[in-house]
Amino acid sequence: MKSNVTPMPISGTPAAPDTGTLKGFLRFLWQELKPRGKLLTPFNVITGIIILGGIILIGIRLVKGLGAVTNLSQEYPWGIWIGFDVVTGVAFAGGAYILTFAVHILKIKKYEPIVRATVLNGFLAYVFYSGALLLDLGRPWNVVNPIIGNAFGYGSVLFLVAWHFLLYTLCLFVEVSPAIAEWLKWVKARRIIQKMTTATVILGVTLSTLHQAGLGGLFLTAPSKIHPLWYSSNIPVLFFISSMFAGFSLIIIESMFTHKIFSDRLDASHRASHDKILLGLAKGSASVMAAYLFLKVIDLTHGHQLGLLLTPMGLWYLVEVAGFTLLPLVLYVVAIRRQSVRLVQITAFFTAFGVVLNRMNISVIAFKWYEAVRYYPSWMEIWVTLAVISMELWVFQWVINRMPILGAHPDFKTEEETLNNLDGAEVVRWKVSAS
Amino acid sequence: MAINRRNFLKVAGAAGGILLAGGARSTWSAQTPQAPEGSVEFYGLLIDTTKCIGCRACEEACNAQNSLPKPEVSFSSEGVFEKKRETTPDAYIVVNRFPNEKDPEKPVFARRQCMHCTEPSCASACLCKAMEKMPEGPTVYHKDRCMGCRYCMISCPFDIPKFEYNSASPFVKKCIGCPDRVAKGEQTACAEACPEGATLFGKRRDLIEEAKKRIYQSPDRYYPHIYGEREVGGTGYMYLSAVPFEKIGFRTDLGTKHYPELTSGFLSAVPLVDILWPAVLFGFNYLISDKGEEGGKENHHEE
Numbered sequence: 001m002k003s004n005v006t007p008m009p010i011s012g013t014p015a016a017p018d019t020g021t022l023k024g025f026l027r028f029l030w031q032e033l034k035p036r037g038k039l040l041t042p043f044n045v046i047t048g049i050i051i052l053g054g055i056i057l058i059g060i061r062l063v064k065g066l067g068a069v070t071n072l073s074q075e076y077p078w079g080i081w082i083g084f085d086v087v088t089g090v091a092f093a094g095g096a097y098i099l100t101f102a103v104h105i106l107k108i109k110k111y112e113p114i115v116r117a118t119v120l121n122g123f124l125a126y127v128f129y130s131g132a133l134l135l136d137l138g139r140p141w142n143v144v145n146p147i148i149g150n151a152f153g154y155g156s157v158l159f160l161v162a163w164h165f166l167l168y169t170l171c172l173f174v175e176v177s178p179a180i181a182e183w184l185k186w187v188k189a190r191r192i193i194q195k196m197t198t199a200t201v202i203l204g205v206t207l208s209t210l211h212q213a214g215l216g217g218l219f220l221t222a223p224s225k226i227h228p229l230w231y232s233s234n235i236p237v238l239f240f241i242s243s244m245f246a247g248f249s250l251i252i253i254e255s256m257f258t259h260k261i262f263s264d265r266l267d268a269s270h271r272a273s274h275d276k277i278l279l280g281l282a283k284g285s286a287s288v289m290a291a292y293l294f295l296k297v298i299d300l301t302h303g304h305q306l307g308l309l310l311t312p313m314g315l316w317y318l319v320e321v322a323g324f325t326l327l328p329l330v331l332y333v334v335a336i337r338r339q340s341v342r343l344v345q346i347t348a349f350f351t352a353f354g355v356v357l358n359r360m361n362i363s364v365i366a367f368k369w370y371e372a373v374r375y376y377p378s379w380m381e382i383w384v385t386l387a388v389i390s391m392e393l394w395v396f397q398w399v400i401n402r403m404p405i406l407g408a409h410p411d412f413k414t415e416e417e418t419l420n421n422l423d424g425a426e427v428v429r430w431k432v433s434a435s
Numbered sequence: 436m437a438i439n440r441r442n443f444l445k446v447a448g449a450a451g452g453i454l455l456a457g458g459a460r461s462t463w464s465a466q467t468p469q470a471p472e473g474s475v476e477f478y479g480l481l482i483d484t485t486k487c488i489g490c491r492a493c494e495e496a497c498n499a500q501n502s503l504p505k506p507e508v509s510f511s512s513e514g515v516f517e518k519k520r521e522t523t524p525d526a527y528i529v530v531n532r533f534p535n536e537k538d539p540e541k542p543v544f545a546r547r548q549c550m551h552c553t554e555p556s557c558a559s560a561c562l563c564k565a566m567e568k569m570p571e572g573p574t575v576y577h578k579d580r581c582m583g584c585r586y587c588m589i590s591c592p593f594d595i596p597k598f599e600y601n602s603a604s605p606f607v608k609k610c611i612g613c614p615d616r617v618a619k620g621e622q623t624a625c626a627e628a629c630p631e632g633a634t635l636f637g638k639r640r641d642l643i644e645e646a647k648k649r650i651y652q653s654p655d656r657y658y659p660h661i662y663g664e665r666e667v668g669g670t671g672y673m674y675l676s677a678v679p680f681e682k683i684g685f686r687t688d689l690g691t692k693h694y695p696e697l698t699s700g701f702l703s704a705v706p707l708v709d710i711l712w713p714a715v716l717f718g719f720n721y722l723i724s725d726k727g728e729e730g731g732k733e734n735h736h737e738e
Contacts, residue, residue: 067600074521074597077585105720138583138598138605145563151580152564157698158586159562160705198720206712210705217701221556221590224689236701 028184032402047390054387057380058135066138069380075368076375078136083363085132085385087215088356089125090165091239095247096122096172097208098284104201113270114277116179116405117258118251120396123172128392130165135384157217164211171204183403212243219362227366229308229317232299235362241292246355248285252278252348258406261397265406275341282344285351286332289325296321313369320361324354477553477572478617479671480626481642482546483649484683485656486633489516489530489544496628497528497548500613519684522547524597527610528625533683543676545683546625546634549574549595549610550663551671553639556694557587557596565607566596572639572671573612581607592667592689612671639671646675668693 061069072079095118102108103115134140145151146159147166153159174196181190216239223231232238259266259274300306308314328350335343364375399405495510497503503525508515516532523529528548535543555574557566565581568574583605587596599605613623621627622636635642646661662680663673667689674680681687 063603065600065602065605066598070600072598072600074523074588075594077588077598101716105716105723107723136584138585138602138607139581140583142563142580142582145580145582151577153562155559155695155698155702156562156586157702158560158584160702162562202713202716202720205716206709209712210708213701217698218586218589220697220701221560221694223697224592224686225589233697233700 025184032183036401047393050383050390051387051394054384054390057384057387060380061135061384066136069378069384071375071378071381073373073375075371075373076364078363078367079375080360080364080377080381080385081132081136083360084356085388086129086136087363088359089129089132090215091212091243091246091355091359092250092352093122093125093129093247094208094212094243095251096175097168097205098244098247099251100175100201101205102284104198105205110273110280111277113267113273113406114251114255116176117254117400118247119172119175120179120399120405121250121254123169123176124392124396124399126165126169126172128388128395130169132385132388157214157220161211161214161218164207164214168204168207168211171200171207174200175204179399179403179405208243209240213237213240215239216362222367225368226362227313227317227369228303228305229300229314230362230366232303234295234299238292238295238299241288241295242355242358244288245285245292245351248281248288249348249351249355252281252345253352256345258400262400262406265400267406270406278341278344279336279339282332282336282347285348286329286336289329289332289351293321293326293329296325313366316361316365320354320357324350324357328354477639477671478637479551479572479639479642479673480623481635481637481646481673481675483633483635483675484543484545485675485677486631487530487544487546488631488633489513489532489542490630491515491530492628492630493546493625493634494526494528494530496624497610498526500616500624501527501611503527520547522595522597522609524599524606524608527608531684533678535678536682537677543678543683545674545676545685547684548625548672549612550593550667551610551612552667552694553669553671554667554693554695556590556592556667559695559698560586560590562586569612569614569618571614571617573614573617574671575611575614576607576609578606583607590694592686592694639669639673642673646673649675665691667691668696 057069066072070079070081099111099115099118103111134143137143146153146162174193177193178190178197181187181193213236216235216237219226219231219235220233255274255278259271300309309318328347331343331347331350334340335347368374491510498505498510506526516530519531520526520529528546530544530546533543533545535541551572551574555566555568558564558568558574560566561581562584563580563582565577566574566587567577583598585596585598585607587607588594588598596607596609598607613621616623623634626634626636635645637645643661643664646664650657650659650661656677658676658679660680661673661675662685663670668691674685676683679687
C-alpha cells in the first residue's frame, strides 16, 4: 500500500476489500473484528476484568431487580446511573455539537482535524449512556412507549429529552458515517452522506440545545427537594451553557490521550495544528464559562441566597462554583495569555471536574440534602459505571485503529479530494491484486 | 376538567412562549381550582385529623381494596406508631401518630397517602402517561405503560409514588384513589371504612365549604388552615388539623403554584427553538458559505 496515493491512513486493511457484496462485507467485518496488536496490555487486562464483572452485575440486576445491586431507595429514586452516567455523561458529549457547529456552520476550518474524533466520542457516549439508562429503567422493554405513540406524554420534560436523545443519536450516527463509509470503501454512500452533512449538523445542534437544556429542565419539577443554591428556574439554560465547556474540556482531555496512544494514526496536519486548536478551545471555553458564572451570580443574588453560602452546603457550593468553575476560568485566561498548551490541558481537567460536581450536586448530592439517611452509590453501581465506560473505550479504540478518524478532513473540498484519492487507491489496489 | 385545563395550558404556553422560558408566567395560576358549570367535578377527601383515632381501618380497607399483601404486623397493632412511617409499595395509606402540644393526652393521628393533586406533578412528569388524572379526581397508574424511570418519584412534592426495587418486573405503587368506585359514584374504600367520619368523601368544592364551616364554628378546635386547598395549586385530598401542619409531618414550604407550571415555561420554548434554531443556523451557514461566489477559496471567517 503506497501512502503517497492516499493521505488517509487506511493501513492494515487487506488489499481491495470487496465490501459491495454481503459475503465480502461479512468477510471484511470478520477480519476487522479480530483484535490487533498486543492483547494483554495493562489497559486491556484491567478494563477486561471490569467489563466481565460488570456483565455479571448487570445479570444480577436483570434477574433480581434494581434493589439487588443499587443503593437506590424510595427517598432517592435516582442514583449515579442517572446522575453520573446519563446527566453528566451527556454534558461531556456536548463537544460534538459545538464543534460541528464551529466547523460546518461557522466554517472555522481550524478545528477540522478534531471533528471526527469528537463526533465519534459523542456518538459512543450517547449509545453507551442510553445503554446505561436502560439498566436503570425498571421496565426497559417499555422504553419504546413514548416513541411508538401508544402513550405520548407531551407535557413531560422527559418526553422531550427522550425524543431529542434518540434523534440526536441518529444525527451523530450520520455525522460519524463518512468515516464508516471510507472504512468500507463505500464511495457512493459516502457521497450521499456528505450531501446530508450540513442539514444533519443543523438538526443536531438544534436537538442538542434542547436535549442538554432538557436534562436540566427535568429537575425543575423538584423545587422542594433540590437545595435552593442549586435550584433555579434557569437550570435548563445553565445546563446548556455548561455542556459547552464540558464539551470543550473533554475534547482537550481526549486529545491528550489520543495523541499519546494513537500517535501513529495522526496525520501531519492534525499534529501541526494541535496547539493552535487547543488554545482556541480554551478561548471558547473561557468565554462560555464567563457567561455561565454571570448567570450563576444573577441566580444567587436574585434568590437572596447569599446567606446560605455560609452553611455547609454553601461552602460545598463555593467549592464547585469558585473552585472548579471560576478558578479554571482564570487559569484558562492565564494559559491563553501565556500561550501555554500545558496549562490549557491541566485546566481542562479542573473544568471537567467542576462540571461533574455540578451535575452530581443537582442530581444526587444537593438532592434531598435534608434527609437523615443519604444515598451513596453501592460499589456495584460504581463498578457497572466503570464497566460502561470501559466498553465505550474499547469500542473507541477499535474504531480509531480501523477507521479514518484522526487523519481525515471532513471538509467539503478536501473530502472531494480524499474521495478522488480513495477512488485512485481502489484502482491501484485493484491493479495490484489483479497482477 | 383536567383535560380542559391542560389544553388551555398548551394554548397559553404556545402564546406565552413568545416571552420565552423565563417570562412565561401564565395568568391562570390565580384561579382557584374549581370546575365550571356543567363539567365533571373533582371528587376528593376531607381528612379531619382532629377526629382520627388511629384505628387504621382505612389502611385495612385500602389493603383489601387493592389486593395488597397482608402486612407482617396486624392492622390492630399500635406498635407501628412508634416511629413515623412512609407509604410503601404494599401500603398505600399509613397512619402516623404525632404528639399534641394542645392536649398531650390526646395524640394527633394523620394518615398519609397520595394527595391527588388538581394538577399532578407525577402525571405531567410521566413521558408515557402511565400516571394520569381522571376527570373525576383520582390520579391513576397504568402499569402497562410504565417504563420504570421513576421520574414521577422525583417530581412528586409529597414523595408518594413508591417503586418495587426488589422485582425484575417492577411497578410504581401508590394510592390510585379508587377510580372504579368513584366513577360509579361510590366513596373510596378508606372513607367508607372510617368509623369516626374523619375521612369524608365528596365533591372538592363541597369539602372546602365543609372544612371552612368547621373552622368557623369551632375556632378553638382547628388550626385555621385547610391543607391542600391551595398547596401545589390544590389537592383533591385535604386536611384539617388542631395544630400547625408542619407539626404533623406536612411540608408547608411547597408553595401554591401548580407543579406543571414549573416546566411549562421551558416546554413552551421548545417548539420555538425547534423551529427558529434551524432557520437561524441555515441563515448563518448560508451567510458564511462561499458556494457560488467567485474564487471560493477566500479566507474564511476565523474567530
